[in-house]
Amino acid sequence: MSGLFDMAVPWWMFILRAVVVYAFLLILLRVTGKRQVGQLAPFDLVLLLVLSNAVQNSMNAGDNSLVGGLISAAALVALNYGVGFLTSRSKSVERLVDGRPEVLIRDGKLFEAVMRRAQLTEHELHAALRQAGCLQVSEVSLAILEINGAISVIQHLRKPS
DSSP states (O other), X not given: OHHHHOOSSOHHHHHHHHHHHHHHHHHHHHHHOOOOGGGOOHHXXXXXXXXXXXHHHHHHTTOOOHHHHHHHHHHHHHHHHHHHHHHHHOHHHHHHHHOOOEEXXXXXXXXXXXXXXXXXXXXXXXXXXXXXXXXXXXXXXXXXXXXTSOEEEEEOOOOOO
């Protein structure tokens, strides 16, 4: 029973390690793209699962105690809450954490550089266009890659016949 509660490192070390790992992963995932859980490709999901395993020991310092795990979990949840609170209160923090929406198509013109930078495939783009009722890029007035990874599409206005 004592192994559950005996910590190998001081309690504050779990919090410090959780902060460092959280910040590192937030920056890493922010830099790598705009995909969210709803838009994850299989390789993105595998990456997230492997990442969580890779950083586990860096957070717990080899400590497998119950208390150490609870402290790490509480620190991560508190950090996530804090980041959410800050992004809801500050536009500059929101821009730093979430990024900005990016225009993919304007007046039928596709911005391929934005597609490459966002690592968005033509298949993904065309699937979003079809969902919006567009069959071709030329039918699009505006398509925006939102900060949550979704693609918003506005069709050209059609004149009634």
